[in-house]
Amino acid sequence: xxxxxxxxxxxPNKSVLETFVQANERYYANPASLHQMGVETNTLLSRARExxxxxxxxxxxxxxxxxxxxxxxxxxIKGLARANKHRxxxxxxxxxxxxxxxxxxxxxxxEGYTVEKVQVxxxxxxxxxxxxxxxxxDTVIVSIMxxxxxxxxxxxxxxxxxxxxxxxxxFFHMDAVQSFGKIPVHFAGEEGPDAxxxxxxxxxxxxxxxxxxxxxxxxxETIIHGGGQEMGLRSGTVAVPQxxxxxxxxxxxxxxxPAHEEQFSQWRDDLHAFLQQFPYVRTLSSNKGAPHIVxxxxxxxxxxxxxxxxxxxxxxxxxxxxxxxxxxxxxxxVKAIEIDPSYEKGVIRISLGEGITEKDIQAFKTAxxxxxxxxxxx
Amino acid sequence: xxxxxxxxxxxxITTKGKNRKLFINRLKxxxxxxxxxxxxxxxxxxxxxxxLSSEVDTEMEEILNRLPYIFGIHSFxxxxxxxxxxxxxxxxxxxxxxxxxxxxxxxxxxxxRSFKNFPLDTYELQQTIGSHVLGTLPxxxxxxxxPDIELRVEVREKAVYMMVDVIAGAGGLPIGSNGxxxxxxxxxxxxPVAAYYMMKRGxxxxxIHFFSPPFTSxxxxxxxxxxxxxxxxxxxxxxxxxxxFTETQQTIQNSVPENVTMTSTRxxxxxxxxxxxxxxxxxxxxxxxxxxxxASQTLESLAAINDVTTTPILRPLITFDKLEIIDVAQxxxxxxxxIRPYEDCCTVFTPANPKTKPRVExxxxxxxxxxxxxxxxxxxxNREIHSFPKTKSDDFSELL
Numbered sequence: 001x002x003x004x005x006x007x008x009x010x011x012p013n014k015s016v017l018e019t020f021v022q023a024n025e026r027y028y029a030n031p032a033s034l035h036q037m038g039v040e041t042n043t044l045l046s047r048a049r050e051x052x053x054x055x056x057x058x059x060x061x062x063x064x065x066x067x068x069x070x071x072x073x074x075x076x077i078k079g080l081a082r083a084n085k086h087r088x089x090x091x092x093x094x095x096x097x098x099x100x101x102x103x104x105x106x107x108x109x110x111e112g113y114t115v116e117k118v119q120v121x122x123x124x125x126x127x128x129x130x131x132x133x134x135x136x137x138d139t140v141i142v143s144i145m146x147x148x149x150x151x152x153x154x155x156x157x158x159x160x161x162x163x164x165x166x167x168x169x170x171f172f173h174m175d176a177v178q179s180f181g182k183i184p185v186h187f188a189g190e191e192g193p194d195a196x197x198x199x200x201x202x203x204x205x206x207x208x209x210x211x212x213x214x215x216x217x218x219x220x221e222t223i224i225h226g227g228g229q230e231m232g233l234r235s236g237t238v239a240v241p242q243x244x245x246x247x248x249x250x251x252x253x254x255x256x257x258p259a260h261e262e263q264f265s266q267w268r269d270d271l272h273a274f275l276q277q278f279p280y281v282r283t284l285s286s287n288k289g290a291p292h293i294v295x296x297x298x299x300x301x302x303x304x305x306x307x308x309x310x311x312x313x314x315x316x317x318x319x320x321x322x323x324x325x326x327x328x329x330x331x332x333x334v335k336a337i338e339i340d341p342s343y344e345k346g347v348i349r350i351s352l353g354e355g356i357t358e359k360d361i362q363a364f365k366t367a368x369x370x371x372x373x374x375x376x377x378x
Numbered sequence: 379x380x381x382x383x384x385x386x387x388x389x390x391i392t393t394k395g396k397n398r399k400l401f402i403n404r405l406k407x408x409x410x411x412x413x414x415x416x417x418x419x420x421x422x423x424x425x426x427x428x429x430l431s432s433e434v435d436t437e438m439e440e441i442l443n444r445l446p447y448i449f450g451i452h453s454f455x456x457x458x459x460x461x462x463x464x465x466x467x468x469x470x471x472x473x474x475x476x477x478x479x480x481x482x483x484x485x486x487x488x489x490x491r492s493f494k495n496f497p498l499d500t501y502e503l504q505q506t507i508g509s510h511v512l513g514t515l516p517x518x519x520x521x522x523x524x525p526d527i528e529l530r531v532e533v534r535e536k537a538v539y540m541m542v543d544v545i546a547g548a549g550g551l552p553i554g555s556n557g558x559x560x561x562x563x564x565x566x567x568x569x570p571v572a573a574y575y576m577m578k579r580g581x582x583x584x585x586i587h588f589f590s591p592p593f594t595s596x597x598x599x600x601x602x603x604x605x606x607x608x609x610x611x612x613x614x615x616x617x618x619x620x621x622x623f624t625e626t627q628q629t630i631q632n633s634v635p636e637n638v639t640m641t642s643t644r645x646x647x648x649x650x651x652x653x654x655x656x657x658x659x660x661x662x663x664x665x666x667x668x669x670x671x672x673a674s675q676t677l678e679s680l681a682a683i684n685d686v687t688t689t690p691i692l693r694p695l696i697t698f699d700k701l702e703i704i705d706v707a708q709x710x711x712x713x714x715x716x717i718r719p720y721e722d723c724c725t726v727f728t729p730a731n732p733k734t735k736p737r738v739e740x741x742x743x744x745x746x747x748x749x750x751x752x753x754x755x756x757x758x759x760n761r762e763i764h765s766f767p768k769t770k771s772d773d774f775s776e777l778l
Contacts, residue, residue, distance in 0.1 A: 019777050039596045047774045061714075247778050 002360045003316045006202075006353025007149055007178060007293055012249075013204040013354070019248045020206060023241035031238055032229065045240050048247035055254045056196070056213045057186040064233050065243045068210035069177040069199035070100040073143075075212050075223050075234070076173045076195045077104040080141050081113060083219040087169050088138030089113045094126050094145065095336040096153065098175055101143050102332075118144070122337050123286050124153025131163060139170040146179035146196075150320040150333040150349060152285040152293030154183070158191040165190045171218065177202055177210075181253030182292050183261055187215045194218065198250070200242075204354055205249030209242045256354075264291035264352045267361050271350065274365050280376055282343050284334075292352040295320070297334075297343035301375060306348045309375060313367035320347045379473055381438040382459035382539050383431035384445070389452035389549050402428070404580075405450045405552035408614060412448060413441060442545075447612050449578050450555070451547030458540050464498065467538050468510040471529060474540055475511050475518075484521035485512070486528050493535040507531060551580030553614045558582040559662040559692065560655045562647060563618070565602045565720070568666030568695055570712035571703050573609050575694040576664050582614055584658055586651050588623040593727075598720035603764060608712050610767040619654050620762040626650075626753050627727055634744040636729045640674055641736040642745060643727065644683045646754065652687045653758045662690040668703070669696050678735040685738045 003011070023044070029037035031045045046060065053060040066072045081091060091105045095117045105115040119130045126144060135142065142164050147154055157174060164172045174193035176185045181203040185196065193215065200209030214220070226235025268287065271294045275281050280299040298306060303319035310317050320331045330344045350364070394401055406423055409430065413419050418432040419441065430445075432438050438456075445454055458474060460466040471487070489503040498506060511529070512518060518527070532539045556579055563569045563585040573583050587602045603618065610616045626646050634642045651663050667675050674683070684691060695703055707713035 023777055034595050034597060036596045039600050043600065044774050044777070047778060051778050244774075244777055251778065 001314055001316055002356070002363070004350045004352065004356070004360075004364065005316050005318045007349065007351035008318055009201045009207065010204045010353050011355075012201075012206055013252060016205055016245050016249045016252070020241050020245040023244045027240055027244075031240055032227070041240050045238060045243055048240075048244045051247045052211060052213070052250050055186065055250060056198075057188075058213055058215055061231060062214040062216065064212045064214075064230050065238060065246070066210050066212055066234060067208050068201065069098070069175070069197055072197035072199070072210050072212040073098065073100040073173075073175055074104045075220075076197060077101060077141060077143055078108060078223050079220040079233075080171045080173065080195065080218070081108055082111070083221040084140050084171070088136075088140040090136060090139040091115045092118060092131070092134055092139050092142045092170070094118045094143075094155070095120050096124055096148050096150070096333040097143065097145055098149060098177070101145070101175060105143070113140075120153070120336050122339070123289065124148050124151045124284075124333065124337050126155055126160070128156070128159065128163070131160065132167070135164065135168055135170070137168060139168050141171045141173060142168075143173040143175065145175035145177075146185065147176075147182065147290040147293070148333060149178045149293075150284075150331060150347075151295040151337065152178075152289035154179075154289045157193065158188065161188075161190065161192050171195060173197070178290065178293070180250075181257050181260070182264070182290055184257065187213070189215075200246045200249055203249050203253035205253075206242060206245050209239075209246040209249075211246065260354075261291050267352060267356075267358075268292070268294055270361065271365070274368075278372060278376075281372075282339065284337065284339065284347065294350040294352075296348060297339060298346040298348070298372075298376070299340075299342050301346040303346050303348050305375065306346070306371065309371040310348075310367060313371060315364055315367055317348055317350050320349055379470070380435065380459050381442075382457045382537070383429045384438070384441060384454055384456050385541065386428040386430065386445075386454045386547070387452045388426070388428070389450055389547065390551055398425075401450070401552060401555050404555045408448065408450070408552050408554065411614065412444065416440060444611075445547070446545065447548055449548050449550035449580065449612060450552030452549060453543065453547050454545050455541045455543055456545075460538050460540070462493070462496065462533060462536065462538050464506060467503075467507055467531065467540075470538075470540055471507045471511050471531070472514045474542060475515055475527065475529065478527060478542065478544065480515055480527060481517035483518050483526035485518040486520060486522055486525040487511070487531060488528055489531040489533065491533040493533050495535075496533050503531065503533070548578070548612070550578035553577050553580055553612070554582045556580035557662075558584065558658070558660045559664045560619075560651055560658065560660045561585045561664040562651055562666075563587050563602055563605065564666070565598055565605065565716065566666065567707050567713060567716040568668060568671075568703055570605050570609055570666075570710070570716065571706045572664055572666040572694050574612065574706065574710050574712075576692065577609070577612050577614075581664075583609070583664070584617045584619065584660060586619045586621060586654055588621050588647055588650075590624040590627050591622075593624065593627075595720055597718070601715055601718050601720060603766070603768075604715050605712055606764070606766040607768055608715060609710070612710075616766045617658075618764045618766065620764070621650055621654075621757050622760050623647075623650075623757060626750070626757060629748060629750070629753065631727060633748040637731055637733045638736050638741065638744060639727060639729050640732045641679060641682050641741060644674055644679075645686045645741065645745070646750060648683055648686045648691070649750070650754050650757055652689050653754060654761070655689060657758070662692050663687075664692045664694070666695050666703075667693045668698055668700070671700065673732040673734045676734050678737075682736045682738050682741050685741070 027041040027044050029041045031042035049060040049063050052063050116134050118126045120126050171194045173195040176196045177199045180198045196213050201207040222233050224235050229238050272283050275283050275296050282297050284295040416437045418434050420431050422429045460470040487504045487508040489500045559581050561573050561583050606616050606618045630642045
């Protein structure tokens with residue numbers, strides 16, 4: 001089986017697993033404990049935090065370990081909105097956000113916030129005009145994902161940041177779950193986000209790990225109350241082995257990022273050119289998008305059928321996104337980019353990652369052609 | 379932007395006469411030590427200036443990040459480099475000025491050509507670059523005499539160098555140029571600030587900390603180590619001497635009246651510190667004491683504490699307000715570490731009503747019934763010594 005579903009999740013790196021086991025064996029004490037073992041564990045936790053902070057370009061105190069992307073997004077949106085209600089009650093998100101952003105924003109509607117969505121074009125890139133129009137003085141948070149998980153759309157982050165910072169007091173949160181390790185991700189002053197989300201299991205780390213990073217000290221309210229761990233922002237005994245494994249996965253992803261970006265971009269362009277040969281296939285991702293996501297739709301077919309047929313040929317791919325793939329409705333991302341309805345149900349995603357070779361890509365092309373012969377050109 | 383080199387201007391060193399060279403060499407050595415982890419850095423020193431350079435861009439960035447913390451430097455200027463074409467020069471000039479707070483400032487371009495065959499002469503160069511910058515970045519006016527921003531351009535055959543005078547250094551004197559002193563480091567807010575001021579005057583610091591397990595925790599020890607690591611950023615390494623102090627403290631509790639236990643504790647600390655000082659050949663003791671802050675810091679108290687030694691005890695913070703000290707602690711990054719709420723040896727045995735005006739004769743009398751000497755020697759002998767800064771590759775490197 002050749003695994004081409006890295007945007008759903010990745011296989012943990014062996015050395016990350018080793019770190020996790022060793023940290024569990026040697027540093028299992030509670031980092032908040034007074035004794036020597038606690039102090040040592042706490043020092044290790046600090047090192048992990050410092051390592052991530054240096055890569056993301058912020059201070060160690062501005063890194064909060066969480067259980068992953070969904071929690072980080074919940075925390076950023078609810079935490080920033082609630083602590084800064086005096087700044088305003090409007091929440092601005094893009095029309096193609098991940099469910100964890102969309103649902104968090106929606107949940108806040110009950111607390112008196114209003115949610116508006118910024119429209120996107122056919123490639124899934126947000127309309128700057130629409131952003132400018134909807135960004136008002138009472139906007140408290142703007143949350144726009146760096147790279148879309150379904151179609152790989154890449155947003156003009158520095159332009160968005162500049163507009164948000166120049167025209168409002170809103171915080172700009174960026175979901176970087178799909179972009180970290182694939183393209184450069186770090187804080188960049190006023191020309192970048194104020195908060196960003198990273199998940200461990202998308203970068204060959206462990207499931208259940210992730211962090212929220214803040215650019216500078218801001219008012220943010222916790223969503224998990226208790227013993228006041230993580231600077232009072234995320235209670236619960238800190239999972240030090242997970243944090244350390246995450247720091248390692250982050251370092252490794254950061255180190256391999258330039259090489260991966262170059263290699264994956266080549267394969268992406270190659271696959272786009274290949275897919276565009278079929279008159280009934282429409283690519284939804286583009287050469288200007290993320291390097292590792294190729295998304296296309298086959299006219300008049302259900303994505304599910306393609307996933308099954310490709311699996312039969314030895315390739316693991318997915319329908320638009322893993323989160324929504326079990327329910328049959330059409331994804332909101334596909335709706336938002338307004339493609340011809342005859343394509344809407346036939347969306348599949350090929351996502352690249354660690355361990356894929358040139359041979360795999362060529363074999364994929366052969367298999368895809370064979371499947372098309374079976375299902376479209378019989 | 380591509381950096382060619384960094385020009386360093388000396389601070390107070392320039393007022394020195396015959397031993398100027400010693401100060402400059404000291405600074406050079408400190409720089410070499412501080413940047414030991416930067417393999418490609420080169421140092422070139424002249425009578426009035428010093429130049430740092432590296433071919434690796436990321437190394438130059440790192441040097442620029444750390445340079446503001448090194449004592450003995452009045453100011454420094456990164457010198458940028460570009461191709462010797464007018465277009466490249468225009469672009470670089472804008473890039474440099476853009477990075478400054480330029481609006482409403484006066485401005486001038488000062489060009490020099492050591493490559494005389496360059497198609498534009500000095501005057502034309504100044505005008506071309508100047509008008510391009512002014513046209514691209516509005517809000518500045520031209521002024522020839524003492525402008526706020528003076529962009530210096532030097533044209534050579536192979537490259538053009540540009541700089542503006544800007545970044546302030548830490549001032550003071552190079553660490554080590556004024557000998558060595560031993561600092562009593564408690565873990566509170568004051569002592570790291572005292573260290574900072576001593577280092578600023580060129581004094582190399584070693585630190586001594588009194589550790590009373592089980593009354594004080596490992597966490598308080600970690601805190602002190604982190605403080606040492608933080609202040610070692612200002613140049614040079616710091617050694618930390620950790621003194622096992624439990625026995626002495628308990629003996630004091632049992633042998634002198636309760637209201638003077640603190641004075642006695644301080645006196646013993648001074649005696650122990652003085653022994654360590656002799657061993658490491660330091661010339662003075664340094665404390666973060668501050669007049670009137672707590673009971674042990676009245677003039678009477680200081681006199682009673684001072685009485686145990688003839689070694690100079692330097693107290694750089696003696697006249698500071700607490701808020702002034704906090705300001706500096708925040709600036710040098712020690713405040714957040716200092717305020718962590720762990721017991722230290724001074725807070726554990728605090729008497730309810732300490733005497734604010736202890737008398738020297740009485741202190742000598744109270745302490746005369748116990749043989750502290752042997753205990754002091756034992757504490758000195760059994761001390762633990764740690765070195766800072768800790769290298770990045772500590773025990774956890776394989777995990778991370």
